[in-house]
Amino acid sequence: MKILVPLKRVPDPDTKIRLKADGSGIDADGVKFSINPFDAIALEEALQQRDQIGAVEILVVSIGPADCQEQLRAGMAMGADRALLVRHDAELDSLAIAKILEAIYRREQPDLVLMGKQAIDDDSNQAGQMLAALLGIGQATFISKLGLGGGENPSKATCCRETDAGLETIEVTLPAILTADLRLNEPRYVTALGIMKAKKKPLEETTAGELGVDPAPRTRVLKLAAAPGRKAGVRVKTVDELIQKLRDEARVI
Amino acid sequence: MNSPNPQNVLVIAEHDEGQLKLTTLAAVACAKQICADTGGSFDILILGESIGPVAEALQDYGAADLLVGDHAALKHPLADKYAQVIAEQAKARGATMLLATASTFSKDILPRVAALLDAGMLGDVTAVAPEGDDFTFHRVMYAGNVIATVTLAGPVKVFTVRAAAFSAPEKAGAGSPIVSVEVGPESLPHQMEFVSREERPAGRPDSTEARIVVSGGRAFKNAEDFEKLVGGLADVLGGAVGSSRALVDSGITPNSLQIGQTGKVVAPELYLGLGISGAIQHLAGIKDAKIVAAVNQDPEAPIFEVADYGLVGDVYQVVPELIQKLKKA
The missing domain is CATH 3.40.50.620 (HUPs)
Structure with missing residues (x-):
């Protein structure tokens, strides 16, 4: 079995985002970057499936500038077998990413693509669904539990999905695109031994052009601005005072 | 033009x-x-x-x-x-x-x-x-x-x-x-099949549609306390129930209650955060609330920086008092 796991390089979730003064982007100076947390969960799931099933090859892919090698090495340090970097220095959108992943999918023919449900920088939550549509295969988004093959249905994945209405279980025919939600697992820490091993694992480089994809984005970000924040109000001392404020001042109860 | x-x-x-x-x-x-x-x-x-x-x-x-x-x-x-x-x-x-x-x-x-x-x-x-x-x-x-x-x-x-x-x-x-x-x-394609959906607790509105959302965080020690206090207060106010990621992760509340960057985004007239510290990922889900009120034991909790009304106190004392006094009113 082969599992493809895309990894996006994003500002670390604990980083406070600062914008460039002209609003053209975020100020990356001194910002620590890491694997998008949802992608790390997707990779962890691939690793756990390998622990259970045995013969599984795990390929991690990143799309972006040369710096993405850091996240690919980190992914291989977690346990992925090999890595592919699609070098691209300009802006991309979800549809362009999906088209690049589609080309990689057709070359690699994985049985499963496991990816994060959204990246925590642009919060788009689209690439997996778009990839599934381009390939004409099934999808299970926002999954919190995955049961693969086995039993009567070796060609199906049973997925528990987190929806607004609660947990939903669906069965999806493989190959399929699955996107990971928070509760799927807790990604392992990288060990020193893992880092040593990762240095010897293959990291291939290619470009969208070599893959035959036109990655021109449909969406264009003109400007970024800080969202207006809420301000601290008043402290009340007692429950009675809180009720009085909510009732008479805010008039919300 | x-x-x-x-x-x-x-x-x-x-x-x-x-x-x-x-x-x-x-x-x-x-x-x-x-x-x-x-x-x-x-x-x-x-x-x-x-x-x-x-x-x-x-x-x-x-x-x-x-x-x-x-x-x-x-x-x-x-x-x-x-x-x-x-x-x-x-x-x-x-x-x-x-x-x-x-x-x-x-x-x-x-x-x-x-x-x-x-x-x-x-x-x-x-x-x-x-x-x-x-x-x-x-x-x-x-x-x-x-x-x-x-x-x-x-x-x-x-x-x-x-x-x-x-x-x-x-x-x-x-x-x-x-x-x-x-x-x-x-x-139609048939690569996906519906298997089941978990039954939802009846009787309370969805937090994305409710006028009032009562939401609980780490201060609640178990599901019974959460239901009695957060659920109890929501029912008195006719509101919906929400929770922080911490409580979902610890299994005290179901996933569908989570509010925040990766959960639901709510915009009620009143958001009442109980024992919620206010991580930025949680605050991302409540930015559009008209009024935010917060109860937390820690006077330095970040949620107080965005709350219109803040009360420093233990939810195990404050919430029963709120329920009792609002019931009477």
């Missing part, structure tokens, strides 16, 4: 087993605004099984047509089937814009539709405005901390809107005609 061509907008309605999700009205409001700006018109597409009541609830908002695809094959909103039907309808109607209100339903299905139409897509849009002969969109990024101004190229624009950003539209009077959408089940 140039202006955009009249738009042909298609709104995708969301419902819960035949009951309209009121958040759909935000997308309808956005469509109305675009049509008012450009002189176009909008249709509403409703898919499912036994969805007559949904069509009825949407009949008086000024849609040119209500497109109703009522078929057993569409009983559950499976992305492969829904996306194909929606994309076919978008093509058949010559839609230039396709939108829904942001939710797990629309985020699952609309990107798939966009890719089928080779269209770009924007999620969580908070404003749409004509600019020259095109449009600019505002959308939130980075856990709600950044607002991006974005354009979307191509003949079809697909997007989801934040419910809080568009107020429910006025009813427009005359009923929109219902147009039945032919659904050929043999032509």
Whole structure:
């Protein structure tokens, strides 16, 4: 079995985002970057499936500038077998990413693509669904539990999905695109031994052009601005005072 | 001065087993605004099984047509089937814009539709405005901390809107005609199958639709306490229940209650945070609340920096007192 796991390089979730003064982007100076947390969960799931099933090859892919090698090495340090970097220095959108992943999918023919449900920088939550549509295969988004093959249905994945209405279980025919939600697992820490091993694992480089994809984005970000924040109000001392404020001042109860 | 061509907008309605999700009205409001700006018109597409009541609830908002695809094959909103039907309808109607209100339903299905139409897509849009002969969109990024101004190229624009950003539209009077959408089940993909859905606790509103949301965090030690105190206070106020990620992670509350960057985004008149510290990922989900009130034992908790009213105290003492005094009133 082969599992493809895309990894996006994003500002670390604990980083406070600062914008460039002209609003053209975020100020990356001194910002620590890491694997998008949802992608790390997707990779962890691939690793756990390998622990259970045995013969599984795990390929991690990143799309972006040369710096993405850091996240690919980190992914291989977690346990992925090999890595592919699609070098691209300009802006991309979800549809362009999906088209690049589609080309990689057709070359690699994985049985499963496991990816994060959204990246925590642009919060788009689209690439997996778009990839599934381009390939004409099934999808299970926002999954919190995955049961693969086995039993009567070796060609199906049973997925528990987190929806607004609660947990939903669906069965999806493989190959399929699955996107990971928070509760799927807790990604392992990288060990020193893992880092040593990762240095010897293959990291291939290619470009969208070599893959035959036109990655021109449909969406264009003109400007970024800080969202207006809420301000601290008043402290009340007692429950009675809180009720009085909510009732008479805010008039919300 | 140039202006955009009249738009042909298609709104995708969301419902819960035949009951309209009121958040759909935000997308309808956005469509109305675009049509008012450009002189176009909008249709509403409703898919499912036994969805007559949904069509009825949407009949008086000024849609040119209500497109109703009522078929057993569409009983559950499976992305492969829904996306194909929606994309076919978008093509058949010559839609230039396709939108829904942001939710797990629309985020699952609309990107798939966009890719089928080779269209770009924007999620969580908070404003749409004509600019020259095109449009600019505002959308939130980075856990709600950044607002991006974005354009979307191509003949079809697909997007989801934040419910809080568009107020429910006025009813427009005359009923929109219902147009039945032919659904050929043999032509639909069948790579995905519905198995089951967990039963939801009845009787409380959904936090994305409620006027009041009572939300609990790490201070609650177990599910019984949470239900008694957070649930109890929500019931006294007629509100919905929410929770922080910490409580979901520790198994005290179910996933569907989580509010925040990766959970639900709520915009009630009153958000009451109990024992919630206020991590930025959680605050991303409550930015649009009209009033935020917070109770926390730690006077330094970040939630106090965004709360209109803050009370330093132990939820195990404060909440029973709140319940008792509000019950009396």
